[in-house]
Amino acid sequence: MRQKIFMYLFVFSILLVLFQYVNAKRVFEDMDRKLDGYKIQLERCKDSVAVLQDENLDLSHFNLERNEDAMSYFENQGYNVSELVLLIKDELYKLNEEKGEHPIIPYASEEGKRMMINTVKLLNHKWIIADFSDGRYWGELFITYEITEDKQLKFNLAESFLYPFN
Structure with missing residues (x-):
């Protein structure tokens, strides 16, 4: 009986570890996808800032x-x-x-x-x-x-x- 309890505990622990691994992997992939989106948005914002700086320089020429x-x-x-x-x-x-x-x-x-x-x-x-x-x-x-x-x-x-x- 002791052996069966250890076997059940062992299987339960493996299932728990497997569940944790799958969940962590899903969270990691979701965070990675969000990070990629933020990187794209940051590049777009940097481009916009560069365009606005050029426009500001042109507008402030006669100043x-x-x-x-x-x-x-x-x-x-x-x-x-x-x-x-x-x-x-x-x-x-x-x-x-x-x-x-x-x-x-x-x-x-x-x-x-x-x-x-x-x-x-x-x-x-x-x-x-x-x-x-x-x-x-x-x-x-x-x-x-x-x-x-x-x-x-x-x-x-x-x-x-x-x-x-x-």
Whole structure:
């Protein structure tokens, strides 16, 4: 009888080990399949990031903060470029607060509204593009600027256009 108990225990242990092996193998294969899926997804994401970085580089080509020659121009005059960019943008936005018609925007707004500069992008050490709107009409400006010898900003409207209202 003792021999039969050991035989049953032995068969039971072999069945238990076999069950554990099959289960572990299935779990391992499932995890391996998931890992392969994640690897494919990671490659796709890396490709997307590379495309977005290239696109970002193209879009930031005309940008004062990425233009070494323009930055050198200001640095040679003793300016901190990051502070100067903020100052130039602030000065343009301050023009929105002046009474009457906007001093740079050459278009009249609807009655009761005011044309205001919304977005400003410094292209280099001489040029700015900006968009403006009064809530109904909108357009864009091409502005030249310079810093005079007495450290004053001087803006000059080079071109502008107003989008047609439909």
